[in-house]
């Protein structure tokens with residue numbers, strides 16, 4: 378079976394619909410076809426300042442959400458990144474392989490660093506995509522399900538893998554980004570030309586929101602001055618985004634929704650979408666609560682996952698250390 382690896386940051390109290398539709402839904406589906414490794418990437422989280430207590434809590438909440446969404450620890454290796462030190466170890470090797478120029482071209486760094494004062498931007502934020510490359514390569518993953526915003530990082534990962542292989546002999550698999558076109562980029566409800574993102578919470582539908590709060594956000598989603606419910610990302614980014622979310626969660630094609638809402642108003646669409654979202658998130662919220670009620674059980678699942686992950690990761694790291702000429706400890 379091909380291998381899949383992906384990660385998500387524990388940087389918010391809840392994942393949002395963009396995370397789910399862009400990535401996590403594919404994580405769940407790929408468990409049937411792939412040998413799956415999924416992690417909560419806490420090392421990535423500290424590239425911006427985190428409150429320690431909050432980080433610990435959010436790491437558990439993140440794992441609980443993954444389980445609630447359908448990640449099955451019997452079929453997938455679910456773990457916390459910092460529990461597997463090989464990520465950071467291979468990360469260093471990759472940093473020494475990556476060029477400063479190529480790292481400087483990463484647009485996510487440019488965007489994220491532009492939002493902070495220059496002296497607060499960490500070197501870790503800059504090297505983040507290189508650690509991400511190590512996350513993927515240490516499992517020799519074939520596929521990486523992510524949203525569109527990660528495409529450039531996957532290209533970098535492939536470049537680094539290729540460079541290592543040609544310099545030291547074939548060691549790494551060249552991974553492919555697995556990006557589902559229809560839901561590759563979910564937009565902010567208040568600003569439907571920007572990505573729905575944890576860092577700009579106004580138009581973000583969180584999975585753990587009270588259903589009433591989600592309904593309110595959907596009701597106040599920015600649309601346009603027309604009345605027609607039609608998919609047109611150029612002229613109607615707001616309505617198109619709502620249609621994409623509606624279609625993905627209900628399994629109804631966008632063309633079918635356009636027909637069903639012919640002659641109806643934006644209010645009708647929003648009201649129905651709020652219901653679809655509520656139906657989706659309600660059981661997820663309940664399951665998350667149950668996992669968080671038993672943190673010892675949750676921690677046990679993560680421990681077993683980390684042990685399984687380490688078995689694979691340590692083998693890769695050993696091969697890498699040998700190839701680059703590190704003297705093995707006697």
Ligand code: AQP
Pocket residue numbers: 384385386387388395396397398399400522523524525526527560561562563564572573574575576577
């Ligand atoms: N709006 C989105 N549409 C589709 N996919 C998305 N992803 C994130 N936002 C969208 C995908 O979710 C996965 C987890 O991403 P992450 O842990 O890197 O989260 P993030 O990128 O920090 O999430 P945000 O909300 O975008 O936070 P900021 O604002 O900090 O960057 C990834 O596969 C990502 O592609």
